[in-house]
Amino acid sequence: MNLQEMASLLDAKCISNDCDLSNIVINHAYACDLMSDVLAFCTPGTLLLTGLTNVQIVRTAQMLDIPAVVFVRGKVPLDETIQLAKDNNLPVLLTNHTLFEACGILYEKGMKPISRDREI
Amino acid sequence: MAAPVCLEYRIEGNDFMVAGAASNNIKNTLKMLGISSSVCTRVAIIAYEAEINLVIHGGGGVLKAEITEDRVKLTAEDEGPGIADIEKAMTEGFSTATEYAREMGFGAGMGLPNIKKNSDEFNIESEVGKGTRLYSTVFFNKQ
Ligand SMILES: Nc1ncnc2c1ncn2[C@@H]1O[C@H](COP(=O)(O)OP(=O)(O)O)[C@@H](O)[C@H]1O
Numbered sequence: 001m002n003l004q005e006m007a008s009l010l011d012a013k014c015i016s017n018d019c020d021l022s023n024i025v026i027n028h029a030y031a032c033d034l035m036s037d038v039l040a041f042c043t044p045g046t047l048l049l050t051g052l053t054n055v056q057i058v059r060t061a062q063m064l065d066i067p068a069v070v071f072v073r074g075k076v077p078l079d080e081t082i083q084l085a086k087d088n089n090l091p092v093l094l095t096n097h098t099l100f101e102a103c104g105i106l107y108e109k110g111m112k113p114i115s116r117d118r119e120i
Numbered sequence: 121m122a123a124p125v126c127l128e129y130r131i132e133g134n135d136f137m138v139a140g141a142a143s144n145n146i147k148n149t150l151k152m153l154g155i156s157s158s159v160c161t162r163v164a165i166i167a168y169e170a171e172i173n174l175v176i177h178g179g180g181g182v183l184k185a186e187i188t189e190d191r192v193k194l195t196a197e198d199e200g201p202g203i204a205d206i207e208k209a210m211t212e213g214f215s216t217a218t219e220y221a222r223e224m225g226f227g228a229g230m231g232l233p234n235i236k237k238n239s240d241e242f243n244i245e246s247e248v249g250k251g252t253r254l255y256s257t258v259f260f261n262k263q
């Protein structure tokens with residue numbers, strides 16, 4: 001699924017340097033508010049959905065080469081978070097849906113979970 | 121690579137704005153040196169969890185990366201409160217993190233176990249009232 005489709009499915013506003021969101025294709029997603037769990041379980045290249053919006057979400061995304069982040073529940077990220085995301089070319093989607101709804105919508109359209117055993 | 125590359129960062133306690141920048145630099149340095157992405161990810165996870173522990177538990181400290189031909193050696197040192205029971209601290213789910221650290225997304229008690237899991241060699245020394253020193257080595261050619 002590409003980021004353009006994702007944004008329209010989630011009625012999301014996208015903050016990104018990239019004009020063409022359809023170039024970014026992501027097939028696996030992980031949803032969590034615990035960054036240590038993201039670091040322990042999430043595989044590189046996975047979409048991250050979260051209700052937290054502080055700068056450490058972008059840092060976590062950097063560490064794992066996460067290609068895009070979805071902030072749920074209509075949360076407005078800090079300016080610092082947006083700036084760091086832009087500096088790092090990390091597209092951010094802002095949706096009013098809850099975490100559960102956002103996951104459900106993407107799941108229904110074929111988004112896959114991460115595979116259980118991450119190879120490290 | 122001839123001489124070892126040594127990176128050293130002063131990490132401020134309780135600073136969530138800057139935390140992670142040092143680990144990101146270490147990761148990018150390894151990438152530039154052509155190290156495989158799976159190794160870069162492992163090192164990034166170790167460095168970042170160790171850096172966050174300096175921020176949320178250690179009252180700040182020093183994060184170092186020494187990169188040679190075949191491995192990177194990470195050290196995280198602080199002069200914070202120390203750890204009374206290391207075995208307990210290494211248990212998944214054990215955490216003494218503050219409410220503030222939890223609001224930032226940390227304090228799941230997964231950091232140290234995950235650091236160990238991603239390390240080829242791992243050691244942690246601590247003395248209550250003196251501080252904590254964590255060592256982790258990752259070899260480039262091992263998977
Ligand atoms: N540098 C440190 N100084 C003092 N205590 C520490 C340090 N690092 C870890 N600890 C202790 O070990 C526990 C477990 O650490 P960790 O597995 O990283 O989980 P978390 O950081 O989520 O609490 C911490 O809650 C804390 O009590």
Ligand SMILES: [Mg+2]
Pocket residue numbers: 169172173226227230231232
């Ligand atoms: Mg920790």
